[in-house]
Amino acid sequence: MMFSFCADPKSLEGLQWLSCYLTTGTHMSFYGSFLTVLVLLAVTAPVALAFGFGGAVAGRSHVAPLRWIGKTYMAMVRGIPDIVFFLFFIVALDQGLEYLFHFVRCEDLSQPVRQAGEFRACPAAKIPPGSAPPAIHQIYNFALAVFTFAIVFGAFAANVLSGAMQAVPRAQLETAESFGMTPRQINRRILIPQMWVYALPGLSNLWMVLIKATPLLFILGIEDVVYWAQQLGAMKTQTFSYPHPDWRLWYFLGLLVFYLLLTKVSEVVLDRIMTRLRRGLPMAENGATA
Amino acid sequence: MKKLILTTAILALTGGAASAQQVVRLATEGAYPPFNFINDAGEPDGFEIELFDTLCERAEVTCEWVTTDWDGMIPNLQSGNFDGIVAGMSITPERREAIDFTASYYPAITSAYAAMDPDADFATGVVSAQVNTIQAGHIAETDATLLEYTTPDEAVAAVRNGEADAVFADSDYLKPVVDESGGEFVWVGEAIALGEGIGMGLRKSDTELKATFDEAIDSMKADGSLNELLQKWFGGEEAPQF
Amino acid sequence: MSCFETIQAYGLRSLGIGERLLPREGYDLCQQFTLIGSGLIWNVYFAAIALALGFALATLLAVGKRARSAWIRKPCDWFVFIFRGSPLFIQFFVAYQLLVLLPRDGVTLPLGLFDLHVGTDWVTRAWAGAALVLFFNTAAYTAEIFLGALRSIPRGDLEAAEAYGITGWQRFRRIQWPTMLRLAWPAYTNEAIFLFHATTLVFFSGFPAFQQRGDALYYASYFAGRTFNPFVPYPIVAFYFICLTLVLTWTFGRIGRRLNRHLPTNETRRRRPRILPQIIR
Numbered sequence: 001m002m003f004s005f006c007a008d009p010k011s012l013e014g015l016q017w018l019s020c021y022l023t024t025g026t027h028m029s030f031y032g033s034f035l036t037v038l039v040l041l042a043v044t045a046p047v048a049l050a051f052g053f054g055g056a057v058a059g060r061s062h063v064a065p066l067r068w069i070g071k072t073y074m075a076m077v078r079g080i081p082d083i084v085f086f087l088f089f090i091v092a093l094d095q096g097l098e099y100l101f102h103f104v105r106c107e108d109l110s111q112p113v114r115q116a117g118e119f120r121a122c123p124a125a126k127i128p129p130g131s132a133p134p135a136i137h138q139i140y141n142f143a144l145a146v147f148t149f150a151i152v153f154g155a156f157a158a159n160v161l162s163g164a165m166q167a168v169p170r171a172q173l174e175t176a177e178s179f180g181m182t183p184r185q186i187n188r189r190i191l192i193p194q195m196w197v198y199a200l201p202g203l204s205n206l207w208m209v210l211i212k213a214t215p216l217l218f219i220l221g222i223e224d225v226v227y228w229a230q231q232l233g234a235m236k237t238q239t240f241s242y243p244h245p246d247w248r249l250w251y252f253l254g255l256l257v258f259y260l261l262l263t264k265v266s267e268v269v270l271d272r273i274m275t276r277l278r279r280g281l282p283m284a285e286n287g288a289t290a
Numbered sequence: 291m292k293k294l295i296l297t298t299a300i301l302a303l304t305g306g307a308a309s310a311q312q313v314v315r316l317a318t319e320g321a322y323p324p325f326n327f328i329n330d331a332g333e334p335d336g337f338e339i340e341l342f343d344t345l346c347e348r349a350e351v352t353c354e355w356v357t358t359d360w361d362g363m364i365p366n367l368q369s370g371n372f373d374g375i376v377a378g379m380s381i382t383p384e385r386r387e388a389i390d391f392t393a394s395y396y397p398a399i400t401s402a403y404a405a406m407d408p409d410a411d412f413a414t415g416v417v418s419a420q421v422n423t424i425q426a427g428h429i430a431e432t433d434a435t436l437l438e439y440t441t442p443d444e445a446v447a448a449v450r451n452g453e454a455d456a457v458f459a460d461s462d463y464l465k466p467v468v469d470e471s472g473g474e475f476v477w478v479g480e481a482i483a484l485g486e487g488i489g490m491g492l493r494k495s496d497t498e499l500k501a502t503f504d505e506a507i508d509s510m511k512a513d514g515s516l517n518e519l520l521q522k523w524f525g526g527e528e529a530p531q532f
Numbered sequence: 533m534s535c536f537e538t539i540q541a542y543g544l545r546s547l548g549i550g551e552r553l554l555p556r557e558g559y560d561l562c563q564q565f566t567l568i569g570s571g572l573i574w575n576v577y578f579a580a581i582a583l584a585l586g587f588a589l590a591t592l593l594a595v596g597k598r599a600r601s602a603w604i605r606k607p608c609d610w611f612v613f614i615f616r617g618s619p620l621f622i623q624f625f626v627a628y629q630l631l632v633l634l635p636r637d638g639v640t641l642p643l644g645l646f647d648l649h650v651g652t653d654w655v656t657r658a659w660a661g662a663a664l665v666l667f668f669n670t671a672a673y674t675a676e677i678f679l680g681a682l683r684s685i686p687r688g689d690l691e692a693a694e695a696y697g698i699t700g701w702q703r704f705r706r707i708q709w710p711t712m713l714r715l716a717w718p719a720y721t722n723e724a725i726f727l728f729h730a731t732t733l734v735f736f737s738g739f740p741a742f743q744q745r746g747d748a749l750y751y752a753s754y755f756a757g758r759t760f761n762p763f764v765p766y767p768i769v770a771f772y773f774i775c776l777t778l779v780l781t782w783t784f785g786r787i788g789r790r791l792n793r794h795l796p797t798n799e800t801r802r803r804r805p806r807i808l809p810q811i812i813r
Contacts, residue, residue: 137356
């Protein structure tokens, strides 16, 4: 309770009612969930970039199986809608981990893990353990979501980075070769440093895409902004302290504004970075078509 | 909308002093007043929350509430993300094939139609219901056209904005909606009893947990405390009784 | 029920033809493939209608964003900003909530001589409402792609046109528009693919399924919910989408080659942009 006059909500009116309404525990959770979105973005972006880098390098590898893995990973996002992947992957990941742990930690391995439609890993194999405090469960679920996001957006990033690697002028690489550099040296000293400039337009676009994908957290079961907007906006009867009609439209318009602001700010910042990086660089096509 | 993995544990009910005690994670929807809802303080509240508060104490287990989306509850139970479903889930033969239920702690629910127009055509018109519920299953078998929503309040909103002619839901859920609508909503048609009552959903392999809760529920039925709770949450004299 | 009978009963279920009730037992592979495939009709419908209409609107928006008059430019800028700057997921929610606010009995437009009565109850149905959102959404993304292409048309092309006395509308239709299309095509192909993927969001946000007629993902989640096993239905959806994405890529590749057919092959390769900032939505 933020204000003392909020003790008896049903007697309030007008602005007082609104100020009490907007400071309830549920609303505080709602405001907190905006932070969840920002944390997700901050954590996912570098992890996805790392996955993308791995994918792009693997896709160029001279070792055939590695190359196939890289190429398949990059092709995946072009074929499968991300939401399908989300729905499927997060369960697969959770169960897969517990399946592995089942064989490491459980004593009785006579029974199959999957039987009669149930997934029966022994208690010791549960992640997190059933007795763990709620906060641990929360963090684990959030980590699963971050990992899932990173896999999908890593595949996007791999596409961008591998395009950027191809965009580095061949002459640069050939010159390095004529200086007697090994392929490894060429990669580390010439290709990768130059690649970033070419990758930047694609990566900043990817950042925007990532922002716009965050409402999918809701589908992964995280109590994010969409969850709270649904929960708070729904019609409330007299069972609740602050009864009100269906206000979902207003809550969702609020979310719309939040996302528009977030993308706008990102756009301005990324534009600045891009102009700075481009200064003095011979980017003939100025970031290709767009 | 589907949340496959379950989500946030909200609060440990009984003080977690005894760490050796078994922790039972209970899933609820938090959007189905008066059975379960998230109150304005952000905590789970309602008939089922209060009931299991007592039940867990009697069974001497530590219970932890987890809110999760209705649609993914049974799959999540099966894969072990929590140990019990306490979400106004009616016992039906179809669900029994997949999971087990404790003894019912609420008698067979009556479901009813509510509409804005007293002459609404609920028999062959468009009727809204929450997806994967006993009510949605019932409407799918009638001549009416089923309109499915992920949450119960969306199903009500569908009637308010004219998407559907009537909403078909648990009459206990609809009652405050109809009573407080100032005459906007009216009951139409006959109320229908569906299912075998509401029980706590459990994995079939968790026979011990089932026995523990069965015993606790029976003890609350025997001493009348369950009936008291029913009266408290479901309109006094009219409340269903065991 | 044999598989053939299943296909007969559920093959067009998403359109309301065939069995009225969804299957309550069995849930075998044939059932899942049939019903999810039936839902795919909706994904293809949404993608086709949004792409066809979006293409036209995108051209207008791209030209509008280059207009000198602020009265034309600003609305186009805002349209593109709102639809590109916010998640499609939220757009579906908001659109549905806004559309249900329209008066149920329809709107009467006084047109002077007579009153035109327009019914509005159909706009909240997914086939119209969700298609509208997808149409606006793809138009905004495509407009940005087209705008980039318009800006990178070589000056020489336009000067040459002027030297031949081709100006105004003729210049746009015969020089600018075809060149724009050619330059934008690879990026537009990506937009088409990801719009097609985005159609899976329709029944997951905002729009309710009418009489259990939904898209591929709607039926997949039905099966996942009934069998408690996500490992069969979701990969089936993925399989269908991979196949259709290949068809889409092939079709767009054919069109792209046709657009570039007058250019010498090495020219085509040089012209094709290698980094596509627009590659994904």
